[in-house]
Amino acid sequence: SQQGEEDPQALSIQEGENATMNCSYKTSINNLQWYRQNSGRGLVHLILIRSNEREKHSGRLRVTLDTSKKSSSLLITASRAADTASYFCATAFSQTGANSKLTFGKGITLSVRP
Amino acid sequence: DTEVTQTPKHLVMGMTNKKSLKCEQHMGHRAMYWYKQKAKKPPELMFVYSYEKLSINESVPSRFSPECPNSSLLNLHLHALQPEDSALYLCASSQALIALLYEQYFGPGTRLTVT
Numbered sequence: 001s002q003q004g005e006e007d008p009q010a011l012s013i014q015e016g017e018n019a020t021m022n023c024s025y026k027t028s029i030n031n032l033q034w035y036r037q038n039s040g041r042g043l044v045h046l047i048l049i050r051s052n053e054r055e056k057h058s059g060r061l062r063v064t065l066d067t068s069k070k071s072s073s074l075l076i077t078a079s080r081a082a083d084t085a086s087y088f089c090a091t092a093f094s095q096t097g098a099n100s101k102l103t104f105g106k107g108i109t110l111s112v113r114p
Numbered sequence: 115d116t117e118v119t120q121t122p123k124h125l126v127m128g129m130t131n132k133k134s135l136k137c138e139q140h141m142g143h144r145a146m147y148w149y150k151q152k153a154k155k156p157p158e159l160m161f162v163y164s165y166e167k168l169s170i171n172e173s174v175p176s177r178f179s180p181e182c183p184n185s186s187l188l189n190l191h192l193h194a195l196q197p198e199d200s201a202l203y204l205c206a207s208s209q210a211l212i213a214l215l216y217e218q219y220f221g222p223g224t225r226l227t228v229t
Contacts, residue, residue: 045220
């Protein structure tokens with residue numbers, strides 16, 4: 001399985017601190033994506049990083065990708081209470097484009113204390 | 115408009131009922147997806163449609179029947195479900211399916227309870 005595995009499974013920090021979440025996967029990928037999910041709601045796409053990219057930024061988010069170690073990290077800087085959510089990494093791979101699919105990791109629960 | 119809508123938001127059905135979940139997007143996306151998510155678990159892919167044709171069926175039981183009437187609509191027909199089918203059902207869309215170069219846009223989900 002190429003399912004991503006996030007680490008840690010749960011993270012609790014104080015508002016204003018940085019949150020770092022890690023994801024490891026097992027096989028080759030075309031891209032790796034991070035999603036956020038507020039309790040009982042749909043997922044929101046955060047960042048997509050392609051296999052030939054090493055780092056991407058979006059606002060307070062920074063994602064790195066190390067394909068040699070098959071790992072990625074998501075950094076949220078200056079966290080806010082509104083960042084409290086579950087975060088999933090998801091890997092995408094297809095050699096031909098056919099039967100492409102996204103495989104989600106188990107998720108990380110982030111709690112940001114006001 | 116970057117929204118995926120799903121109806122209904124909540125559904126309670128008996129094991130002998132027939133019901134349908136609906137999903138709609140107006141972003142011109144050509145790939146649409148159904149996922150099932152149990153509490154505190156990641157979404158599990160059920161079906162993928164690409165250009166209105168079923169591309170992936172993840173060995174889903176036949177009591178779940180997908181339908182893509184046109185490029186904007188995706189339905190999931192439910193019949194003779196089991197209590198273990200209770201879950202959050204998420205619809206998503208993306209610009210295309212090819213090599214999944216594109217992010218997916220998710221709807222808010224339908225919370226299904228089977229009694």
